[in-house]
Amino acid sequence: MVGDEEQERDFQRFLRRVDDIANLVQGLSSTDSAVNAKAIAEAEKRLRDQECSKEEERNTTVNRTIINTRASVRNGFLAMLEKDAKERAKRRKRNEHLANALKEKGNDAFRKGDYVIAIQRYTEGLEKLRDKQELYTNRAQVSVWE
Template sequence: APGPTRITETRVCITFFFIPILANLVQGLNSSDPAVKERTIAEAEKRLHDQETSREEESKTTVNRTVINTRASDVANAKAVNADGFLAILEKDAKERAKQRKRNEHLANALKEKGNDAFRKGDYVVAIQRYTEGLEKLKDKQELYTNRAQVSTWK
């Protein structure tokens, strides 16, 4: 879509270039001298022909740089091998993350129990510390947030 700048450029081009040409053509066609009329018609036809030629040249392909890739199958095979290797690494990483999450979940549960014991004994500062440590191990364990908030109201 043409923007404001493009529209302004078009208006300037029409104002300073085309309007004087059109005015001269109209004046020549309105002349009472048949020779002037003929020259004006010839000039108009020449301008139309030049404009058509210019448009044709703009639309012509000037360079054809078609290149045939003879190694496409090599690249496809390499990508397939890389994809298999990537999937293997991804699977291994997923297993390691699952193990780490289990360990962190176990530690977070142990810290939650220690926090619960401290809360029962009335040691609220230690309870908050244990719940916070548990959250550092497992950030999405809702019970730790809830317990820590409840302890804060008891302080």
């Protein structure tokens, strides 16, 4: 698979870097002055290259185009989340209003002694708003009277 091949390549690159560093450390600890001098020069070169790489990275992150592109994607996503949350809140408010109206109709039916209709209204209210505890309680109380 493509992902496995890419992981394998990354792993092999990592192992090569480990070998390079191990060889560099070995050269730095060598008693041979020529090998030691070569290792020191290589270490200094790597440090300079790393510093240049960090500088390029800092310059890239300051690049407004990249920052704005990422920000616009992030802001677009956040805007979608906010819109979804507002729609859900509106839908919940509407369902809560409907559930309250059905609860009142169930209460009226209960007062009139029409227990079957009361249970139906409480059940309809629960279909609109499943977490409205008093609808469960009222329906259970009607079941006792029925």
